[in-house]
Amino acid sequence: MLHSVNFDQELKRKKQEVEEIIFSFLPSEDDFAGELAVAMNYSMRAGGKRLRPILMREACRLFETPDDEKIGPFLAAIEMIHTHSLIHDDLPAIDNDMYRRGRLTTHAVYGEALGVLSGDALLNYAYETAVQAYQKGLEADRVLGALTLLLRKTGMYGMLGGQSVDVTNEKNNRRVNKETLDYIYENKTSALLEASLGCGAILGGAPGEMVDALIRIGSATGIAFQIQDDILDVTSTMEELGKPVFSDEKNEKVTYVTLYGVEGAGREVSRLTEQALCLYEEIGGNEKNPFLGELIRSLAARKN
Numbered sequence: 001m002l003h004s005v006n007f008d009q010e011l012k013r014k015k016q017e018v019e020e021i022i023f024s025f026l027p028s029e030d031d032f033a034g035e036l037a038v039a040m041n042y043s044m045r046a047g048g049k050r051l052r053p054i055l056m057r058e059a060c061r062l063f064e065t066p067d068d069e070k071i072g073p074f075l076a077a078i079e080m081i082h083t084h085s086l087i088h089d090d091l092p093a094i095d096n097d098m099y100r101r102g103r104l105t106t107h108a109v110y111g112e113a114l115g116v117l118s119g120d121a122l123l124n125y126a127y128e129t130a131v132q133a134y135q136k137g138l139e140a141d142r143v144l145g146a147l148t149l150l151l152r153k154t155g156m157y158g159m160l161g162g163q164s165v166d167v168t169n170e171k172n173n174r175r176v177n178k179e180t181l182d183y184i185y186e187n188k189t190s191a192l193l194e195a196s197l198g199c200g201a202i203l204g205g206a207p208g209e210m211v212d213a214l215i216r217i218g219s220a221t222g223i224a225f226q227i228q229d230d231i232l233d234v235t236s237t238m239e240e241l242g243k244p245v246f247s248d249e250k251n252e253k254v255t256y257v258t259l260y261g262v263e264g265a266g267r268e269v270s271r272l273t274e275q276a277l278c279l280y281e282e283i284g285g286n287e288k289n290p291f292l293g294e295l296i297r298s299l300a301a302r303k304n
């Protein structure tokens, strides 16, 4: 489905706005550890869709007009965590990829040691940044609530847990079934989208049941997002994706495309997207923030 010109323009504007916020929190390159900061900033400035901070800000908007000064630290933090995951995912010990976001990967430019360290540093710096929201005047219960969810969803019961199962299955040549694949997708990819929407709701002062609903919307959206990633890996081009195609095949990875083919995987993307949009409608989302509904829909047709 084609998106309206308005949607595309609004997305572009919102991306620029969050990017400006993210850049304002990047570490200084002038300190003793400047070379580490240069490697961190290289990948943070490399572009990307900035989807997670946009989702977080739009989820906040469902409950109150976002105060960028107060929630900015969390917007920057989620993009730092995401970027850390990409840097580490590309390392020789994991996917061993040389291109990401249309540029050489961090380890390809700065070496493997700085690839490891800049990923670690971004993860830690993300939490250092997020807590700044308290100094900027965000209520303590919102800071603590969002931080708790962010920590949970990015740790061993979230992104890192999912990635570890993915990596160990691959290294041991285990035949992955749907149940395991769903665990991996739910955690390595969905967990960050759940954190984006759930934290956004908490930052906006949402009641608990709304936070839970947004986490469920993030779950369906995130699994669809990962399946679309599998599809693009075999149907897109390096130019369009900004990263190598057929990476899963190179790594002998079982994906939704391996299990169900491109068409079957596509049907699952549509089904999960509809599920997310139904939940969004149920909580009155389309009335309060139609842009977020349209954004979720657009991800099912994304080309990069």
Ligand code: GRG
Pocket (backbone or CB within 6 Å): 047, 048, 049, 050, 051, 082, 084, 085, 086, 088, 089, 094, 101, 159, 160, 163, 164, 167, 188, 189, 225, 226, 229, 304
């Ligand atoms: C646990 C061994 C170990 C390493 C850590 C946590 C981690 C590495 C990797 C996370 C797994 C991962 C990279 C999942 C892929 C999720 C995904 C589809 C990322 C691409 O996101 P986009 O398309 O990227 O939003 P841009 O570049 O647009 O920001």
